[in-house]
Amino acid sequence: MNTCIKVIKDAKKYWIYILIGMLAVSISTILQLYSPWVLKEFTELATNGDRDIVKKSFYMGSILLFTYIIRGICSFLKGYFTHYGAYHYVADTRKKLYDKVQNLSLGYFNDKQTGQIVSRILNDVVNAELLIAHVIPDLIVNALMFLGVAIMLFYIDVKLALASLISIPFLMYANMTYSKYVLPLWRENQETIGELSGSLQDNLSGIKEIQIFNKQEYEAKKIGNLAKKQTNVFLRATKSSEIFHPSITFLSSIGSVIVIIYGGYLNSIGEVSVADIVGFITYLNLFYQPINNLSGVNEQINNAIAGCERVFEVLEEQSAVKEINNPTGMENIKGNIELNNISFHYNEDIPILKHINLTISAGQSVAFVGTTGVGKTTISSLLNRFYDPIKGKIYIDGYDIKEVSLRSLRDNISMVLQDTFLFHGTVYDNIAYGYEHASKEEIERAAKAAKAHEFIIDLEQGYDTVIGERGTRLSGGQKQRISIARAILRDTPILILDEATSSLDTKTEQEIQEALEKLSRNRTTIIIAHRLSTVKKVDKIVVLDQCEIAEMGTHEELLNKNGIYAKLYPKSLDKMQNKHSLCY
Numbered sequence: 363m364n365t366c367i368k369v370i371k372d373a374k375k376y377w378i379y380i381l382i383g384m385l386a387v388s389i390s391t392i393l394q395l396y397s398p399w400v401l402k403e404f405t406e407l408a409t410n411g412d413r414d415i416v417k418k419s420f421y422m423g424s425i426l427l428f429t430y431i432i433r434g435i436c437s438f439l440k441g442y443f444t445h446y447g448a449y450h451y452v453a454d455t456r457k458k459l460y461d462k463v464q465n466l467s468l469g470y471f472n473d474k475q476t477g478q479i480v481s482r483i484l485n486d487v488v489n490a491e492l493l494i495a496h497v498i499p500d501l502i503v504n505a506l507m508f509l510g511v512a513i514m515l516f517y518i519d520v521k522l523a524l525a526s527l528i529s530i531p532f533l534m535y536a537n538m539t540y541s542k543y544v545l546p547l548w549r550e551n552q553e554t555i556g557e558l559s560g561s562l563q564d565n566l567s568g569i570k571e572i573q574i575f576n577k578q579e580y581e582a583k584k585i586g587n588l589a590k591k592q593t594n595v596f597l598r599a600t601k602s603s604e605i606f607h608p609s610i611t612f613l614s615s616i617g618s619v620i621v622i623i624y625g626g627y628l629n630s631i632g633e634v635s636v637a638d639i640v641g642f643i644t645y646l647n648l649f650y651q652p653i654n655n656l657s658g659v660n661e662q663i664n665n666a667i668a669g670c671e672r673v674f675e676v677l678e679e680q681s682a683v684k685e686i687n688n689p690t691g692m693e694n695i696k697g698n699i700e701l702n703n704i705s706f707h708y709n710e711d712i713p714i715l716k717h718i719n720l721t722i723s724a725g726q727s728v729a730f731v732g733t734t735g736v737g738k739t740t741i742s743s744l745l746n747r748f749y750d751p752i753k754g755k756i757y758i759d760g761y762d763i764k765e766v767s768l769r770s771l772r773d774n775i776s777m778v779l780q781d782t783f784l785f786h787g788t789v790y791d792n793i794a795y796g797y798e799h800a801s802k803e804e805i806e807r808a809a810k811a812a813k814a815h816e817f818i819i820d821l822e823q824g825y826d827t828v829i830g831e832r833g834t835r836l837s838g839g840q841k842q843r844i845s846i847a848r849a850i851l852r853d854t855p856i857l858i859l860d861e862a863t864s865s866l867d868t869k870t871e872q873e874i875q876e877a878l879e880k881l882s883r884n885r886t887t888i889i890i891a892h893r894l895s896t897v898k899k900v901d902k903i904v905v906l907d908q909c910e911i912a913e914m915g916t917h918e919e920l921l922n923k924n925g926i927y928a929k930l931y932p933k934s935l936d937k938m939q940n941k942h943s944l945c946y
């Protein structure tokens with residue numbers, strides 16, 4: 363029930379459309395009560411041999427026609443306006459969900475499949491439409507019908523009306539039992555659909571790996587099992603429904619049987635007329651209809667609630683990285699960075715960084731080096747507040763980064779990552795991503811500085827070439843050069859290069875290296891690199907080991923020290939893969 367109220371409150375903007383729909387459905391339901399009454403009156407005229415039957419039946423028929431016309435109009439109003447409100451609400455909620463998801467900290471995505479999240483935004487949200495455009499109007503129709511018909515039954519004959527109520531408690535009980543038993547089954551059904559969608563999304567993203575490793579058979583079996591699991595859950599839920607519905611029909615027919623037998627008796631002793639019995643039986647069909655429908659509505663409500671709950675679960679998710687109320691903006695940033703006693707872990711029992719203290723002056727270039735998995739990229743993630751440190755504080759130009767808006771923090775930092783993601787769009791669009799107002803000249807200048815211009819003009823339509831989803835039409839090195847051009851264009855005081863030249867051949871790497879050196883001259887640059895030859899010229903090299911800063915200094919100082927760096931350096935020249943380092 364809470365979920366229904368939440369949806370209704372949330373759809374406030376569309377209440378007017380929903381209300382028009384509800385009003386229409388109410389009028390239509392009340393008018394529906396007129397038809398049995400006409401039948402009863404007509405039977406009375408016929409059985410009494412009324413002389414005015416022609417005039418009176420014309421009058422009743424005209425009113426009946428009028429009610430049918432109004433009911434038709436109401437049906438349109440109900441159908442159109444409830445759907446109008448519901449689908450607009452669905453669109454708004456999809457946007458709200460997407461917006462929520464894209465602002466959650468990266469930690470949220472660690473244990474979620476993309477497909478599961480997509481399924482919530484695409485499928486689960488549709489349940490709000492089910493609730494607004496179907497379940498709520500159905501509830502109103504059924505409640506009004508039940509009440510209206512009950513009044514008419516008691517008006518026609520109290521004894522018959524009481525007799526027809528005998529099966530009501532049994533029907534109610536059956537409905538309650540049903541909803542208690544079936545709700546979890548429908549929830550499970552929604553979950554398995556999400557699971558299936560998640561695996562499909564995963565597999566389609568990794569289709570290349572599936573083919574490389576010849577895992578088609580294995581993956582097809584996995585998807586087949588999930589599909590079967592969903593079918594089984596669905597069938598279990600359906601089986602309960604199919605047992606339930608005939609039982610409900612049986613219980614409601616018992617009421618009709620009682621009325622027929624008892625009505626016949628009352629007629630024989632002159633207590634009710636034939637017209638009353640005809641009217642009564644016609645109304646009686648309408649009377650059990652809402653109770654029978656209740657189970658259908660129940661089923662819909664269960665489905666709708668299960669889906670909407672999954673939507674609110676995401677909407678109410680608390681991001682691990684939160685902005686404070688009224689955060690300040692960072693202005694005129696020079697690029698001084700201070701890591702003050704930083705400790706961090708992803709999982710409590712595996713520490714990644716412990717008590718890191720480091721100061722980087724504006725304009726300095728600093729390289730983080732160390733074995734694979736030692737925590738170099740993690741430091742850059744902390745600077746961007748993709749995660750927050752467990753302990754300690756990070757300052758940029760004296761601003762505690764937890765106290766500034768995420769937008770202004772990220773506006774001051776550019777990143778070139780190991781794994782470059784390009785969006786579906788032109789080369790222009792992709793370079794200007796993050797700096798939409800750039801002119802074509804600025805974009806081309808950035809591309810030239812990133813040594814990307816030459817290959818771009820060789821593309822079919824140069825800068826206007828559409829590069830496909832994930833930039834599949836470009837090589838790894840080309841993608842990385844576009845990513846470097848993006849960073850050059852943004853011109854932020856802080857630049858993070860995380861394995862930025864890893865996909866480039868040695869010659870291009872040398873050329874880009876020069877461009878990057880030029881680029882880093884006026885800004886604080888943090889470089890994360892395995893190939894230590896690329897960090898020889900930086901102002902400071904920070905060697906991470908066992909979760910801590912093990913060594914720090916220039917290339918020469920560290921070589922002379924003959925410590926970890928001195929050991930790593932020749933290995934990196936040989937392009938040897940480093941080993942994983944854990945610290946317990």
Ligand SMILES: Nc1ncnc2c1ncn2[C@@H]1O[C@H](COP(=O)(O)OP(=O)(O)OP(=O)(O)O)[C@@H](O)[C@H]1O
Pocket residue numbers: 472708709714732733734735736737738739740741
């Ligand atoms: N999102 C995450 N959830 C859990 N553990 C993670 C996550 N990201 C990284 N880790 C773990 O944290 C450790 C540090 O990872 P990080 O990416 O910072 O290392 P790195 O030094 O940059 O490695 P590489 O040189 O291979 O890029 C690794 O053991 C890694 O497995």
